Amino acid sequence: MIMKKYILYVLLIFLNMNFFTACFDDKSTDPDHPIPDIVIDTIGIPGAFRVTQNERLTIRPKVRRDNGDTSDLSYKWMLNTVATTTQATGANYSNYVCIGESEVLDTIIFLAPNEITYFLWFQVTDNKTQYRRDILWKVLVQSAYNEGILIANTKDGRTTDFSLIEGQQFTEGWTGADKITHNLYSNANGNTMDGLVKQICHSYNSVTKSKRFYCIGNDFYTLVDGLEYKLVGRDFEVIYDNTLSMKPEQIFFSSTGYIVWVNDGNMYPFNKGIARDYPNIQIPMGYAVQEGETQKIKTSKIDKYVAYTHQSGNSKSAWGVWYDKAEGRFLCQKGYPYVKKSIETFVSDPQKAFDPNNLPGLETVYAAIGVNGDFYMIMKNTTTGVYQVYVIERTTSSAKYLYNIPGNEMDQAIGYVVSEDGNVIYFATSTQIYAIVLGGVSPQVNLLYTISSGEITHFSMFRQAWYLINPMTYVSGAGYKVPIDTHENLLLTGVWDGNNGTLYTIPIVSASGGSIDQNNIKTYSGFGKILTVVSQQ
Structure with missing residues (x-):
C-alpha cells in the first residue's frame, strides 16, 4: 500500500511539472520570437593595448543587434587591478573595478606599471533577458x-x-x-x-617584474620603487637586523642576481632571483690563514670599497676584491656573494708585481674593475703619501701590475x-x-x-x-x-x-x-x- 502511494505522488509531481512548463510561453525558442543577437564589432581595434600610467585610453567598439534596436542594452567596462598572466575566473573577479558604463570607453589608466598584463573586460547585457556578450583585452601598463x-x-x-x-x-x-x-x-x-643620497644601485627582478633603487647616505638606507619612485621603506623598515649600526659605505649589483650592501666594513648580500628585497646578515666575515702548521680563522673588515665584477661568479675566479686594513692584505670572494665561506686570501708569489698578503700601511681610495675585467685597487700609502694602483687579474686571482702615480693632484680628488x-x-x-x-x-x-x-x-x-x-x-x-x-x-x-x-x-x-x-x-x-x-x- 505504501509503495502505491509513493508512485502516485511521483506521478502527480511529474504531471504538475509538465503543466507549469506547458503554461510558460518561452518565446526565446519560438521561431517567431527569437532574441536578437548582440554583435560587438572590434574591426580596427587591437587585441591588446600598451598604455602609459595615467594616460587616457579610448576604445570605440560598435555594438549592434540583429533587429537594430539597442535601447535595452547596458554596458560595463571592468578592469582588474592585479596584473596576471591568466584571464580571471571564479574568485578572481573580485579584483575587477568598473571604469565605464557606456558603449565607448574613455578613461585614465591609473594602474601601477607592470611588465605583466592587466585585463580589460567589456560586458554588453540585454536588460530584459539578461543575455550577455563579453570581450577581454590585455592591457600592459608601462612607466611614463x-x-x-x-x-x-x-x-x-x-x-x-x-x-x-x-x-x-x-x-x-x-x-x-x-x-x-x-x-x-x-x-x-x-x-x-x-x-x-651618496650612491644609488638600480636593479631589475625578473621574478617579480619589479625595478628598485637602493639608496644610501652616510647614515641611512632607503629602498625606492623603480617604476613610480615611491618609497618602499627606510632603514630598519627594510632591513632585518635592527641592531646594526647604520654606516653605509657602498651598494652595488654584482654577479647575476646579487645586490651587495657594504655597511660598517661588512657585506650584506641578497639574491634578487628569489624575490627578496632585504639584505641578509653576513657577519663575521671569516677566512682561513695558514700560519706555519696551524690554520687560523680571522675576521675581515672591508676598507671602504669592494672592486666587483659585473660577470656571473664561479668557484675558480673572484667576483670581488677588497683591502683589509687591520691585516694589511687584499682578500677576495669566489663563487657568489651569498656564500660566506668562499672568502679567501691570495697566493703569494715572489715572481709577481707585489705580495697581496703583505701590504701594511695602505688605505683604500677607490676600487673598481677595469680593462679585461681585472680588479683595480687605488690605494694611498699612509706613510709616504704616494698613490698606487694595484691590479689583480680576475681569471687567475693573482697580482698583475703595480703602478706608482706621480704628483699630488689626487690629494684633492x-x-x-x-x-x-x-x-x-x-x-x-x-x-x-x-x-x-x-x-x-x-x-x-x-x-x-x-x-x-x-x-x-x-x-x-x-x-x-x-x-x-x-x-x-x-x-x-x-x-x-x-x-x-x-x-x-x-x-x-x-x-x-x-x-x-x-x-x-x-x-x-x-x-x-x-x-x-x-x-x-x-x-x-x-x-x-x-x-x-x-x-x-
Missing part, C-alpha cells in the same frame, strides 16, 4: 619614464629629490628632443627624501672612474678633470679639462643599466646585446655654482689614450646640487 639617467640632487642641502634625463645620449632608440623631468621622488611621495675599455683612470678635483694613463714605462697624469666656474660635486662614467646588471644579455635572434655608442665613452660631471646644478657630459675620443672631445661637451641644467647619478633601465 624610459631608460635614462637618474640624477639625485638637493636644493636645501638636507634632503634629496630625483630628476630624470631621457635623450639620445642615454636612451636607446630615442629620436626626439632631450627630456628632463624634475621632482620625481617628491611628486610621488609628497615630500623630498630626508638626508643626502672628489671622484674616480676606472675605464673598462682602456688602461686609464680618470679623476676629478673640485675644478679639474685628469686622466692617468697606465702603461708604458710609467703612468702619466694628464689634465683634460678645467671648469670655468663653480665646483665639481659628482664624477662618474655613463654605463647602461642593463649592462651593469648583466653584460651578457642575450636577445633571441640578434645575439648578445650591444650597448649604445655613449656607453663607456661619456664622463658625467655634476657642477654646482652656489645656486644651480649642471650636468656636463664629456665625450671620450680615445679609450686607451684618455683624451676627450671638448668641442662636443654638452650641458643639462636646472638641477639642485648634484649628489650622484645612476642609469635606469
Whole structure:
C-alpha cells in the first residue's frame, strides 16, 4: 500500500511539472520570437593595448543587434587591478573595478606599471533577458619614464629629490628632443627624501617584474620603487637586523642576481632571483690563514670599497676584491656573494708585481674593475703619501701590475672612474678633470679639462643599466646585446655654482689614450646640487 502511494505522488509531481512548463510561453525558442543577437564589432581595434600610467585610453567598439534596436542594452567596462598572466575566473573577479558604463570607453589608466598584463573586460547585457556578450583585452601598463639617467640632487642641502634625463645620449632608440623631468621622488611621495643620497644601485627582478633603487647616505638606507619612485621603506623598515649600526659605505649589483650592501666594513648580500628585497646578515666575515702548521680563522673588515665584477661568479675566479686594513692584505670572494665561506686570501708569489698578503700601511681610495675585467685597487700609502694602483687579474686571482702615480693632484680628488675599455683612470678635483694613463714605462697624469666656474660635486662614467646588471644579455635572434655608442665613452660631471646644478657630459675620443672631445661637451641644467647619478633601465 505504501509503495502505491509513493508512485502516485511521483506521478502527480511529474504531471504538475509538465503543466507549469506547458503554461510558460518561452518565446526565446519560438521561431517567431527569437532574441536578437548582440554583435560587438572590434574591426580596427587591437587585441591588446600598451598604455602609459595615467594616460587616457579610448576604445570605440560598435555594438549592434540583429533587429537594430539597442535601447535595452547596458554596458560595463571592468578592469582588474592585479596584473596576471591568466584571464580571471571564479574568485578572481573580485579584483575587477568598473571604469565605464557606456558603449565607448574613455578613461585614465591609473594602474601601477607592470611588465605583466592587466585585463580589460567589456560586458554588453540585454536588460530584459539578461543575455550577455563579453570581450577581454590585455592591457600592459608601462612607466611614463624610459631608460635614462637618474640624477639625485638637493636644493636645501638636507634632503634629496630625483630628476630624470631621457635623450639620445642615454636612451636607446630615442629620436626626439632631450627630456628632463624634475621632482620625481617628491611628486610621488609628497615630500623630498630626508638626508643626502651618496650612491644609488638600480636593479631589475625578473621574478617579480619589479625595478628598485637602493639608496644610501652616510647614515641611512632607503629602498625606492623603480617604476613610480615611491618609497618602499627606510632603514630598519627594510632591513632585518635592527641592531646594526647604520654606516653605509657602498651598494652595488654584482654577479647575476646579487645586490651587495657594504655597511660598517661588512657585506650584506641578497639574491634578487628569489624575490627578496632585504639584505641578509653576513657577519663575521671569516677566512682561513695558514700560519706555519696551524690554520687560523680571522675576521675581515672591508676598507671602504669592494672592486666587483659585473660577470656571473664561479668557484675558480673572484667576483670581488677588497683591502683589509687591520691585516694589511687584499682578500677576495669566489663563487657568489651569498656564500660566506668562499672568502679567501691570495697566493703569494715572489715572481709577481707585489705580495697581496703583505701590504701594511695602505688605505683604500677607490676600487673598481677595469680593462679585461681585472680588479683595480687605488690605494694611498699612509706613510709616504704616494698613490698606487694595484691590479689583480680576475681569471687567475693573482697580482698583475703595480703602478706608482706621480704628483699630488689626487690629494684633492672628489671622484674616480676606472675605464673598462682602456688602461686609464680618470679623476676629478673640485675644478679639474685628469686622466692617468697606465702603461708604458710609467703612468702619466694628464689634465683634460678645467671648469670655468663653480665646483665639481659628482664624477662618474655613463654605463647602461642593463649592462651593469648583466653584460651578457642575450636577445633571441640578434645575439648578445650591444650597448649604445655613449656607453663607456661619456664622463658625467655634476657642477654646482652656489645656486644651480649642471650636468656636463664629456665625450671620450680615445679609450686607451684618455683624451676627450671638448668641442662636443654638452650641458643639462636646472638641477639642485648634484649628489650622484645612476642609469635606469
